Amino acid sequence: xxxxxxxxxxxxxxxxxxxxxxxxxxxxxxxxxxxxxxxxxxxxxxxxxxxxxxxxxxxxxxxxxxxxxxxxxxxxxxxxxxxxxxxxxxxxxxxxxxxxxxxxxxxxxxxxxxxxxxxxxxxxxxxxxxxxxxxxxxxxxxxxxxxxxxxxxxxxxxxxxxxxxxxxxxxxxxxxxxxxxxxxxxxxxxxxxxxxxxxxxxxxxxxxxxxxxxxxxxxxxxxxxxxxxxxxxxxxxxxxxxxxxxxxxxxxxxxxxxxxxxxxxxxxxxxxxxxxxxxxxxxxxxxxxxxxxxxxxxxxxxxxxxxxxxxxxxxxxxxxxxxxxxxxxxxxxxxxxxxxxx
Amino acid sequence: xxxxxxxxxxxxxxxxxxxxxxxxxxxxxxxxxxxxxxxxxxxxxxxxxxxxxxxxxxxxxxxxxxxxxxxxxxxxxxxxxxxxxxxxxxxxxxxxxxxxxxxxxxxxxxxxxxxxxxxxxxxxxxxxxxxxxxxxxxxxxxxxxxxxxxxxxxxxxxxxxxxxxxxxxxxxxxxxxxxxxxxxxxxxxxxxxxxxxxxxxxxxxxxxxxxxxxxxxxxxxxxxxxxxxxxxxxxxxxxxxxxxxxxxxxxxxxxxxxxxxxxxxxxxxxxxxxxxxxxxxxxxxxxxxxxxxxxxxxxxxxxxxxxxxxxxxxxxxxxxxxxxxxxxxxxxxxxxxxxxxx
Numbered sequence: 082x083x084x085x086x087x088x089x090x091x092x093x094x095x096x097x098x099x100x101x102x103x104x105x106x107x108x109x110x111x112x113x114x115x116x117x118x119x120x121x122x123x124x125x126x127x128x129x130x131x132x133x134x135x136x137x138x139x140x141x142x143x144x145x146x147x148x149x150x151x152x153x154x155x156x157x158x159x160x161x162x163x164x165x166x167x168x169x170x171x172x173x174x175x176x177x178x179x180x181x182x183x184x185x186x187x188x189x190x191x192x193x194x195x196x197x198x199x200x201x202x203x204x205x206x207x208x209x210x211x212x213x214x215x216x217x218x219x220x221x222x223x224x225x226x227x228x229x230x231x232x233x234x235x236x237x238x239x240x241x242x243x244x245x246x247x248x249x250x251x252x253x254x255x256x257x258x259x260x261x262x263x264x265x266x267x268x269x270x271x272x273x274x275x276x277x278x279x280x281x282x283x284x285x286x287x288x289x290x291x292x293x294x295x296x297x298x299x300x301x302x303x304x305x306x307x308x309x310x311x312x313x314x315x316x317x318x319x320x321x322x323x324x325x326x327x328x329x330x331x332x333x334x335x336x337x338x339x340x341x342x343x344x345x346x347x348x349x350x351x352x353x354x355x356x357x358x359x360x361x362x363x364x365x366x367x368x369x370x371x372x373x374x375x376x377x378x379x380x381x382x383x384x385x386x387x388x389x390x391x392x393x394x395x396x397x398x399x400x401x402x403x404x405x406x407x408x409x410x411x412x413x414x415x416x417x418x419x420x421x422x423x
Numbered sequence: 424x425x426x427x428x429x430x431x432x433x434x435x436x437x438x439x440x441x442x443x444x445x446x447x448x449x450x451x452x453x454x455x456x457x458x459x460x461x462x463x464x465x466x467x468x469x470x471x472x473x474x475x476x477x478x479x480x481x482x483x484x485x486x487x488x489x490x491x492x493x494x495x496x497x498x499x500x501x502x503x504x505x506x507x508x509x510x511x512x513x514x515x516x517x518x519x520x521x522x523x524x525x526x527x528x529x530x531x532x533x534x535x536x537x538x539x540x541x542x543x544x545x546x547x548x549x550x551x552x553x554x555x556x557x558x559x560x561x562x563x564x565x566x567x568x569x570x571x572x573x574x575x576x577x578x579x580x581x582x583x584x585x586x587x588x589x590x591x592x593x594x595x596x597x598x599x600x601x602x603x604x605x606x607x608x609x610x611x612x613x614x615x616x617x618x619x620x621x622x623x624x625x626x627x628x629x630x631x632x633x634x635x636x637x638x639x640x641x642x643x644x645x646x647x648x649x650x651x652x653x654x655x656x657x658x659x660x661x662x663x664x665x666x667x668x669x670x671x672x673x674x675x676x677x678x679x680x681x682x683x684x685x686x687x688x689x690x691x692x693x694x695x696x697x698x699x700x701x702x703x704x705x706x707x708x709x710x711x712x713x714x715x716x717x718x719x720x721x722x723x724x725x726x727x728x729x730x731x732x733x734x735x736x737x738x739x740x741x742x743x744x745x746x747x748x749x750x751x752x753x754x755x756x757x758x759x760x761x762x763x764x765x
Contacts, residue, residue: 130463131517162460
């Protein structure tokens with residue numbers, strides 16, 4: 082039988098001590114971490130970048146098919162992604178949790194294994210948090226703190242007409258992974274004897290359950306001395322994010338369907354599920370890729386990087402925001418992104 | 424009939440635009456606020472202090488007797504209190520919410536009125552957040568960011584033997600306010616015809632529903648050039664906080680019952696409810712006063728400040744942590760503080 086330790090037995094402070102007993106500090110800027118009213122960080126003349134995200138059970142994740150370790154990892158990643166999307170380097174996080182008494186200490190421990198794995202990989206210091214009970218469900222709230230050289234951060238509102246529109250990695254896979262997991266859940270609930278059929282789908286499942294944040298793209302752009310003119314991460318879906326950049330920069334854009342990067346695994350699965358791969362890329366969220374605009378003159382510097390695709394360009398606002406399909410048709414881009422309120 | 428606007432009608436981005444439409448910026452350090460992947464703050468050579476707190480419906484608050492405006496106010500205050508407890512000045516917050524669809528736009532608006540009122544009073548910039556639905560209940564997660572001159576922050580672990588143990592304001596009132604509200608709720612549930620009897624109890628009710636953070640104490644200490652040797656805020660109860668300081672500073676303490684500040688209103692109500700006023704002060708939480716230690720030689724500087732009481736002193740660890748009662752008896756201090764896991 083698996084071990085089960087009740088969290089009640091430790092109390093709040095015992096729990097915090099337990100969960101932070103092996104905590105590692107990676108940044109010299111961490112003057113004071115967990116264990117006081119607040120943490121203290123010193124940014125040595127850099128600017129501080131802050132972002133926060135909340136993940137709610139039943140809304141953002143389903144524990145039926147989400148291993149807690151992956152959930153811990155992902156809850157860090159989605160926040161780091163926002164810091165990278167500012168062209169900044171994440172350095173610290175705080176992690177607050179509320180959970181009902183159906184969670185054991187072993188379960189929380191598994192969650193924190195994922196949190197610490199992400200912290201180690203990205204050299205992030207966990208410097209504080211809050212733990213609490215909830216009447217129902219599991220709620221995770223993470224705040225990420227990063228640093229950037231003064232005024233080197235990149236906003237969404239500063240794209241210029243004629244800039245190239247670029248995206249990293251490939252899109253749609255996280256949504257397809259979710260679709261697959263939801264399908265298998267449904268089958269399982271109808272007939273618990275049937276084993277889930279997820280073979281050969283490790284790519285899309287991995288993209289959904291254990292995403293990464295694109296620090297490599299930020300490093301590459303810095304090494305090539307490219308400052309994006311605007312940037313954000315793809316959490317709600319490509320079309321939704323493009324419209325944010327267009328609206329906030331007061332521009333239009335042209336996007337080419339054939340240029341949108343979709344992995345072979347994603348394309349095949351989409352077909353198999355009767356879905357349009359392009360629609361998955363445009364409207365499926367949670368890819369945590371970076372979408373950015375840059376000056377045309379920087380184009381030569383990125384051609385050899387297979388992780389960056391130029392998918393279109395920015396136009397005057399009057400032209401609107403359009404996608405040119407493979408067959409040459411022109412459609413207005415609409416935000417079909419994942420909407421937590423629908 | 425009261426207006427009710429469904430949040431679904433706005434969508435997440437419409438909601439954020441709506442809730443932040445009148446946002447004010449008070450700090451020159453706010454380079455970039457709400458509306459991008461992250462916010463940017465510049466601390467001009469100061470150290471950054473970060474704290475976070477989560478409030479969960481049914482655990483930390485009861486909407487049956489908590490007006491949403493007060494809840495918004497309090498959710499900011501409890502976080503600012505942690506920053507002041509570091510001897511730092513809070514400057515920024517992020518605010519994340521999850522709420523079920525029983526909340527209308529008008530309800531959220533009321534909540535934010537309280538948030539903005541606290542921000543205005545304490546000159547805090549709201550720079551980011553996240554809004555999401557929940558399956559059940561209301562969850563609030565706030566992260567507060569502050570600044571302090573390099574290495575001027577005050578920890579819990581640095582009290583010295585012989586230091587005076589001080590506390591601001593008075594204690595126990597917030598707990599008594601909660602006891603009263605819970606009593607009236609019970610009566611109401613048993614007989615909805617009975618009107619709540621809260622007359623003459625505005626002080627304790629106010630301390631529970633609309634606490635303040637003690638920035639005045641921090642300013643006073645700075646003006647008098649007193650640097651506390653250790654400090655924290657009273658959120659779980661005096662005895663629990665004293666034990667934190669003792670344990671983290673590896674010291675003992677002696678505390679005098681007669682010196683513990685309890686307001687007349689609190690004392691009278693406690694008697695009326697058959698409660699011991701000292702027990703309310705020791706074990707009742709949520710007063711958000713500051714408890715700190717300071718060198719004996721600073722004593723003369725605080726005697727005229729009626730908002731600061733010297734309640735005891737720090738001893739060698741072997742002596743343990745004790746309270747001397749009015750009748751001269753000596754008891755070991757135990758943490759009876761409010762525990763979210765009980």
